[in-house]
Amino acid sequence: xxxxxxxxxxxxxxxRPAGRRAALGRRRAAPRGTGWAAGWIGALTICQAALMVGIxxxxxxxxxxxxxxxxxxxxxxxxxxxxxxxxxxxxxIASEAGNTETVIAVTLVSCLALLLLPKLPRWRQAxxxxxxxxxxxxxxxxxxxxxxxxxxxxHRLDGSLPTSSYTSGHTGAATAVYGGLAVLALSRIRSxxxxxxxxxxxxxxxxxxxxxxxxGMHHPTDVLGGLVxxxxxxxxxGRAVLTDGFLTAPPAxxxxxxxxAAGEAREQRSGHVAVIVNPTVTGPSDRDALRQVxxxxxxxxxxxxxxxxxxxxxxxxxxxxxxxxxxxVVCGGDGxxxxxxxxxxxxxxxxxxxxxxxxxxLARNLGLPLSATRALDAALRGxxxxxxxxxxxxxxxxxxxxxxxxxAGLDAAMLQRANAHDSTKSLLGWPAYVLALPxxxxxxxxxxxxxxxxxxxxxxxxxxxxxxxxxGAVQGGMRLLPDARCDDGRLDLLILDPHGLGGWISALWTLxxxxxxxxxxxxxxxxxxxxxxxxxxxxxxxxxxxxFTFDRAQPRELDGDPVAxxxxxxxxxxxGALTMLLPAREK
Numbered sequence: 001x002x003x004x005x006x007x008x009x010x011x012x013x014x015x016r017p018a019g020r021r022a023a024l025g026r027r028r029a030a031p032r033g034t035g036w037a038a039g040w041i042g043a044l045t046i047c048q049a050a051l052m053v054g055i056x057x058x059x060x061x062x063x064x065x066x067x068x069x070x071x072x073x074x075x076x077x078x079x080x081x082x083x084x085x086x087x088x089x090x091x092x093i094a095s096e097a098g099n100t101e102t103v104i105a106v107t108l109v110s111c112l113a114l115l116l117l118p119k120l121p122r123w124r125q126a127x128x129x130x131x132x133x134x135x136x137x138x139x140x141x142x143x144x145x146x147x148x149x150x151x152x153x154x155h156r157l158d159g160s161l162p163t164s165s166y167t168s169g170h171t172g173a174a175t176a177v178y179g180g181l182a183v184l185a186l187s188r189i190r191s192x193x194x195x196x197x198x199x200x201x202x203x204x205x206x207x208x209x210x211x212x213x214x215x216g217m218h219h220p221t222d223v224l225g226g227l228v229x230x231x232x233x234x235x236x237x238g239r240a241v242l243t244d245g246f247l248t249a250p251p252a253x254x255x256x257x258x259x260x261a262a263g264e265a266r267e268q269r270s271g272h273v274a275v276i277v278n279p280t281v282t283g284p285s286d287r288d289a290l291r292q293v294x295x296x297x298x299x300x301x302x303x304x305x306x307x308x309x310x311x312x313x314x315x316x317x318x319x320x321x322x323x324x325x326x327x328x329v330v331c332g333g334d335g336x337x338x339x340x341x342x343x344x345x346x347x348x349x350x351x352x353x354x355x356x357x358x359x360x361x362l363a364r365n366l367g368l369p370l371s372a373t374r375a376l377d378a379a380l381r382g383x384x385x386x387x388x389x390x391x392x393x394x395x396x397x398x399x400x401x402x403x404x405x406x407x408a409g410l411d412a413a414m415l416q417r418a419n420a421h422d423s424t425k426s427l428l429g430w431p432a433y434v435l436a437l438p439x440x441x442x443x444x445x446x447x448x449x450x451x452x453x454x455x456x457x458x459x460x461x462x463x464x465x466x467x468x469x470x471x472g473a474v475q476g477g478m479r480l481l482p483d484a485r486c487d488d489g490r491l492d493l494l495i496l497d498p499h500g501l502g503g504w505i506s507a508l509w510t511l512x513x514x515x516x517x518x519x520x521x522x523x524x525x526x527x528x529x530x531x532x533x534x535x536x537x538x539x540x541x542x543x544x545x546x547x548f549t550f551d552r553a554q555p556r557e558l559d560g561d562p563v564a565x566x567x568x569x570x571x572x573x574x575x576g577a578l579t580m581l582l583p584a585r586e587k
Contacts, residue, residue, distance in 0.1 A: 056147030098170030175230025274320035278332030333357015
C-alpha cells in the first residue's frame with residue numbers, strides 16, 4: 001500500500017540505503033582550484049598595478065618630452081575647438097556611461113540577472129564581471145595615489161576630484177563592465193546577433209574615452225591607460241574564473257578506492273563516445289568547448305550526432321550504442337534527455353547529462369553545474385551511479401520513460417501554452433511558463449479523476465492538476481514534491497485541488513514551504529485512502545505503481561514537453577534503470 005511522504009516507511013529489503021539518497025540531495029562542494037584562482041588573481045593584480053604605475057611615472061618623468069606626449073596638448077586643444085552644442089550633449093551621454101554610479105548600477109543589475117534569470121544561476125559569469133570591475137577600480141586608486149599628473153590645460157566641461165589625470169577612471173571602468181558583458185555575450189548568446197551585441201558593447205568604452213578627451217578631462221595617454229587597465233583586469237579575472245582549467249568540479253571524494261573499481265571505470269571510459277546534441281540549443285562554439293573537455297579526459301574522437309524534429313534523441317542514442325558507444329553524452333534539454341534515457345533504460349552504458357535546455361530539471365535536482373563545459377568536466381571526473389526512471393503508458397502514446405516529472409491538467413496546459421509562444425520562451429526561458437500560467441488556469445477547468453495507487457481500490461476525487469515526479473524541485477528552487485528523490489525506487493504524487501481564494505492561498509503557502517500538507521500525513525492504509533479522497537488543496541503521496549483515469553481528455557506532459565491529450569495514465573517506477581556518470585558527492 002502507498003504511504004504519505006511525511007510518513008515514509010523504513011527501507012525495504014533490496015532497496016538502496018537512505019544515505020545514498022541524502023547524498024544525491026546535498027549541495028556540491030566548492031569548486032576545486034578556488035584558492036589557486038584567488039592567488040593567481042592577487043599576484044597578477046599586483047603586477048598590473050606595478051605596470052600601470054610604472055608607465056605613469058615614465059609618462060610624467062623621463063618620457064615627458066618624447067612623442068607622443070609632446071603632441072598631446074595639441075590634441076586636447078583640437079577637441080576644444082571642435083565643440084558644438086550637439087557634440088557636447090552627445091559627449092555628456094557617453095561620459096555618463098563610464099560614471100561611477102552608472103558602472104555600479106550596470107554591474108549590480110547584470111550580476112543579479114546572471115544569478116536569477118533563466119537557465120541560470122551562472123555564478124562564474126557574475127563573479128567574473130564583479131571581480132573585473134572591482135579590481136580595475138582598486139588598481140585605478142593605486143595609480144592615482146602613486147602618479148601625479150595634471151589635467152589638460154583647456155576649459156574642462158566637468159568638475160573633477162583632485163586626483164591624477166592618469167589614468168582615465170571613466171574609461172577603465174567602462175572597459176571592465178561593458179567589455180566584460182561583451183565577453184559574456186560572445187560566450188553565452190547563441191543567436192547570430194551575438195557579434196553585433198558584443199561589438200556594440202566593445203564600442204562603449206571607446207565612446208567614453210573620446211568623450212573624456214572632448215570634455216577636456218584627460219590626455220590621450222590617460223584614456224589609453226584606462227583602456228589597458230580595464231582590459232588587463234578582464235583578462236586576469238577571466239583567465240582565472242571562466243577557464244575550466246582553473247576552477248573545476250570537486251575531486252571524486254566518493255569514488256570507489258579499490259583497484260578493481262578503478263579498472264572498471266577506466267575500461268568504461270576508454271571506448272567510443274557519442275555526443276547527442278540538440279542543434280537548436282548547442283551551437284558550433286559549444287561543441288568545440290565540449291570537444292576540448294572530452295580531449296582533456298582522454299576522449300579524442302567523439303562522434304557528435306544531431307537530434308531532429310522527428311527524433312529528439314532516442315533513435316540516435318540507440319544507433320550509437322549499437323555502433324559500439326560505451327559512453328553517451330546528451331547535450332540538450334529535458335526532452336532530449338528523456339528520449340536518450342528511454343533508449344538507455346536498463347542498459348549498462350553510462351549517460352552524461354550536459355544541460356543546455358530551458359528547464360534542465362534532472363540536472364538541477366542532481367546538483368549538476370548548469371554550464372555545459374563544467375557539467376561535462378564534473379561528470380567525467382565522477383563515478384557511475386544508478387538513477388531511477390518513471391515508466392509510463394497512456395492512451396495515444398507509445399510506452400516510454402520520463403526522468404523528472406509528468407502530469408496532467410494545469411501544469412500540462414501551462415507548458416503547452418508557453419511552448420506555443422516559442423519566441424517568448426527563447427527570450428525569457430523558464431519565466432515564460434509563469435507568464436503562461438494565468439491563461440492556462442482560466443482555460444483548464446477542474447477534472448474528476450479515479451486514482452489507483454499500488455493496487456489499492458481506486459478512489460474518485462476532483463483535481464486541477466496531478467503531477468508525478470521522480471524529482472521534487474523545479475526552477476526557482478521551489479520543491480513541488482518535498483520528499484521526491486531520484487534513487488529511492490519510488491515516485492511521488494502531487495494532487496492540486498484548491499477551492500476559492502482561500503484554497504489557492506493555502507496551496508501556494510504549502511508549495512512555497514516545500515512541506516507536505518497535514519491531510520497527506522497518514523500512515524495506515526485506511527488513512528491513506530481517506531487522504532486520497534479528501535478535498536485538501538494540496539496532497540502528497542508516494543507509490544511504485546499508479547493508474548489515473550480522467551473523466552475527459554486532459555492536457556498531458558512528459559518532462560516539460562506537451563504530449564497528446566488523453567484520459568488515462570499508467571505510471572510505474574523503474575528503480576535504478578538509468579546508468580549515469582555523475583560527480584562524486586561529499587559523504
